[in-house]
Amino acid sequence: MSDSNKPNDERIRDLIVQYISNRIELLKLESADISARVFSLFLIYFVLLFVLFIALIMLSILGGIYLSSLLHSHIIGFSIVSGIYLILFLIMYLKRNTIAEKYLANQFIKSFFKETHGNKS
Secondary structure (H helix, E strand, C coil), X not given: CHHHHHHHHHHHHHHHHHHHHHHHHHHHHHHHHHHHHHHHHHHHHHHHXXXXXXXXXXXXXXXXXXXXXXXXXXXXXXXXXXXXXXXXXXXXXXXXXXXXXXXXXXXXXXXXXXXXXXXXX
16 A cells, blocks of 8 residues: 555655745745845935935025025025025934834835735735
8 A cells, every 4th residue: 555655645745845946936036026126116216316416406506596696695695505404404303203114114115015915905
């Protein structure tokens, strides 16, 4: 009886080995997909933030020059623009936990699991 069950046992063992191999390959592909999504999101946000940063610098210079011409003083015009940035910095510094935890983390989690959640439902 042992000989008649041996082919079935070997077949089951082969199926289990093939299943484990397939699962490992699936995990590799899923991790590569997740890594590619994270990298592409990082790259896209980096480029967008860089463009926004350059535009903000240009608008700041423009605002400083405009205020300088209105007030007839370069120091006062650019000081007002700098003061606005200091006030914005203080507000963001005081709200950093709220912004980071509630908005940025949630947006990252939503974008990270968007495709995974869509496939399950």
